[in-house]
Each structure stands twice: as C-alpha cells, then as structure tokens.
Amino acid sequence: VVFVVDVARWRGMKLTEEIERWMEAYKRSKKDIYKYGMSQPPWLLAVRGRYRRLGAEWNCRGLGREFLDPKELAQLKALGFDKSSLKSLGTKPAGARLKPYVASCSSGAELLHFNGGMKPWRREKWDKRQLPALCAAPQRSKAAYAGRMVQAKGTNFTECAGLWWSYLSQAAARSLDLR
Known part of the structure; x- marks a missing residue:
C-alpha cells in the first residue's frame, strides 16, 4: 500500500x-x-474517508527485489513474454524463480515503489552477485538514454535504480547526501 x-x-x-x-x-x-x-x-x-483510491499505476512495486516469482513470471508470459524474450532480458533461473526481477508496470507508472532490499540509494549494500531489477523504460523518461538498455517484445528495459536516479534532482540528491 x-x-x-x-x-x-x-x-x-x-x-x-x-x-x-x-x-x-x-x-x-x-x-x-x-x-x-x-x-x-x-x-x-x-x-475519515476523505481520500481517493488511486489506480495500480500509483504503486509499481517490487523494484527493489532480486527475484521474479512464478506468479509474476506468469503475468509477464500473459503479456507475451516468452522464454526467448526473457532470455534477451538476461534473466536466469534461480530455483523456481528467475532473476533479475522484471517490471513492466514502470512504463506507465506514476510512482516507483522500491520495496525489497535493493534500494537505489543504498547500492553499496547490495551483494555483488545480485542482478539489478529491470524496468520497462517510460518513453517520457530520461532513463531511456542512461545506463544499460535491453529490448524485449518491442519494449526498452533499463535498470530500475537508473530510472530512479534519472528522476532525482541534484538538489534532492545533495539533501539526501547521495552525491
């Protein structure tokens, strides 16, 4: 939530x-x-009820996670992602799951939710073996031109952390002591 x-x-x-x-x-x-x-x-x-429920685009979640679970994999397959397209994204089996996490919700997201241990602002805490989550790059995003880009099913994907950084202003980064 x-x-x-x-x-x-x-x-x-x-x-x-x-x-x-x-x-x-x-x-x-x-x-x-x-x-x-x-x-x-x-x-x-x-x-007391003085609120508005927001659509799913206001909670593109999982972006700080390492693995894609079977239910999420089934959702990607329902969107047309087959073994070949997932392989082109660089996913690898990890037991019953795949890694890295792949988010298609980011292409139309209003809010990026980095639940999970791989926060963009804490990259130094990531295990070196962890693969960064991949996000469908919004067409309106500067991130489409930053960092590693891969394509699958006609959609550009980039590291979710890079997408987050592309939206962060220099002033915000300084105030958070990130740059």
Whole structure:
C-alpha cells in the first residue's frame, strides 16, 4: 500500500491538527478510546474517508527485489513474454524463480515503489552477485538514454535504480547526501 499526499490540501483541511486533537483526546481519556496503537487510529479518524483510491499505476512495486516469482513470471508470459524474450532480458533461473526481477508496470507508472532490499540509494549494500531489477523504460523518461538498455517484445528495459536516479534532482540528491 502506498500513501500519496497533496500537501496543500492536507494543510488546507487541517488534518495534522485533527490528528493531534485525537491524540490529545486519547491522552486525556481515563479509558482507551481506541485500540491497536497510538498513531494509526487518530490518522484514520482524521481522514475519515476523505481520500481517493488511486489506480495500480500509483504503486509499481517490487523494484527493489532480486527475484521474479512464478506468479509474476506468469503475468509477464500473459503479456507475451516468452522464454526467448526473457532470455534477451538476461534473466536466469534461480530455483523456481528467475532473476533479475522484471517490471513492466514502470512504463506507465506514476510512482516507483522500491520495496525489497535493493534500494537505489543504498547500492553499496547490495551483494555483488545480485542482478539489478529491470524496468520497462517510460518513453517520457530520461532513463531511456542512461545506463544499460535491453529490448524485449518491442519494449526498452533499463535498470530500475537508473530510472530512479534519472528522476532525482541534484538538489534532492545533495539533501539526501547521495552525491
């Protein structure tokens, strides 16, 4: 699950203040007024349905993973990726799985979700034997011209980490102490 905020609307609706009121009510209460933690219940009460569910393009996930599991492989095959096209991407068997992870969702993604251990901003922590995940490169992306490119089924693929770096501004990289 991914949570995306329109900060201007959040502030305009004074949701932080409402969360803080719920937390203060809990603090003043002699008995628990909600269960299951201190942070999520006040948040849920403040938001109270004032949100919009976003489409799948807002959670292109798995980009920090090393392996493609059988279910994900079946999804790629349903998109027309056969053994030959997967081989052209450089995938290799790893037990019942394949590596590297291959994401087709990135071509139309609004948000890239690097769940898994292979975070682009922590590349020094990757095992040298790990193969970086591959992402379908969006046509509008600068990443189509950066790093290693491979093609399969008429789609250009690049390292997901390179795609992330292509969107990161110099100022953001400096503030994160990444460059």
